[in-house]
Amino acid sequence: AQSVTQLDSHVSVSEGTPVLLRCNYSSSYSPSLFWYVQHPNKGLQLLLKYTSAATLVKGINGFEAEFKKSETSFHLTKPSAHMSDAAEYFCVVSDEDSWGKLQFGAGTQVVVTP
Amino acid sequence: DTGVSQDPRHKITKRGQNVTFRCDPISEHNRLYWYRQTLGQGPEFLTYFQNEAQLEKSRLLSDRFSAERPKGSFSTLEIQRTEQGDSAMYLCASSLALGSRNEKLFFGSGTQLSVL
Numbered sequence: 268a269q270s271v272t273q274l275d276s277h278v279s280v281s282e283g284t285p286v287l288l289r290c291n292y293s294s295s296y297s298p299s300l301f302w303y304v305q306h307p308n309k310g311l312q313l314l315l316k317y318t319s320a321a322t323l324v325k326g327i328n329g330f331e332a333e334f335k336k337s338e339t340s341f342h343l344t345k346p347s348a349h350m351s352d353a354a355e356y357f358c359v360v361s362d363e364d365s366w367g368k369l370q371f372g373a374g375t376q377v378v379v380t381p
Numbered sequence: 382d383t384g385v386s387q388d389p390r391h392k393i394t395k396r397g398q399n400v401t402f403r404c405d406p407i408s409e410h411n412r413l414y415w416y417r418q419t420l421g422q423g424p425e426f427l428t429y430f431q432n433e434a435q436l437e438k439s440r441l442l443s444d445r446f447s448a449e450r451p452k453g454s455f456s457t458l459e460i461q462r463t464e465q466g467d468s469a470m471y472l473c474a475s476s477l478a479l480g481s482r483n484e485k486l487f488f489g490s491g492t493q494l495s496v497l
Contacts, residue, residue: 310385311424311472311488357423366484367412367476368437371423 269294269360271341273372280348281380288343288375290358299366300341301359302332305374311357317341328352353379383407385489387473393495394463401459402492406475413456414486415448416472417441424472430456431478463496470494 274289292298302314315326322334328351332343341358355374362368386405394400406413412431416424427446428438432453442448445463450456460467470493474486 308490310490311474313485316485359423367414367429367474367478367486368426369416369424369486371425373421374423 269296269298269362269370271300271358271360271370271372273358273375275375276373277376277378279378279380282350283347286343286345286348286352286377288356288358288377290341290343290372291339292341292358292360293339294360299361300332300334301361301369302326302330302341302343303357303359303371305355305357307354314343314356348377348379350379350381353377385473385475385487387471387489387492389492390490391493391495393497395497396465397462399459399461400463400494401457402471402473402494404456404458404473404475404489406455406473407487410475410477410487411453412476412478412484413450414474414476415456415458416474418470418472418491419468424470427458460494463494465496468494468496 270293272291300317303311305311314330315324317324317334325331330345355376357374358372359369388403414429415427418424427442428448430450433450445461448458470491472491474488476484476486
């Protein structure tokens with residue numbers, strides 16, 4: 268069975284500094300991995316996805332993630348945090364039987380301070 | 382593209398009452414998913430439809446839960462005899478199934494259920 272573990276439940280960063288959100292996955296097959304963001308009172312938004320092509324994936328709003336099979340990791344980074352990045356972020360793996368059946372991590376709450 | 386719509390946004394009910402939520406997917410999408418998100422957790426898969434057929438149900442979906450998607454358009458999720466443990470955000474998502482890893486889900490804003 269596939270699963271993801273988000274290593275930090277809360278991350279606090281200063282505006283303009285780098286952001287790192289850590290995610291490890293477990294899967295018996297070549298997974299599809301995603302990062303979603305959830306702002307208060309808004310729907311989940313896809314930031315980026317990895318589907319076995321390039322291991323460095325670029326997403327929206329300056330985010331990127333690197334798939335490292337040897338480390339079973341899919342960490343999310345952004346060089347410079349913006350106040351609008353404050354939100355909850357979910358690392359997600361999809362089921363091989365149905366690509367739309369998603370297994371979410373517990374989430375990382377990001378706080379950005381001025 | 383008007384996005385995925387869910388109604389109502391909030392529902393407060395008393396324990397033991399029945400509730401029904403509605404989801405309107407993006408019009409050309411043939412797949413529709415229901416997820417549940419409790420406080421402090423990531424969403425959990427409940428069930429999904431391809432057109433009008435319900436293809437899979439999670440073990441989380443007890444007998445008190447029923448979902449329908451008549452005519453393959455909108456979907457309803459009904460919870461009978463609600464319990465306080467049913468309090469959660471119920472999320473709907475839709476996609477155009479391509480039979481590949483390129484399937485992309487679009488999520489609605491959810492229905493927040495509070496059972497008193």
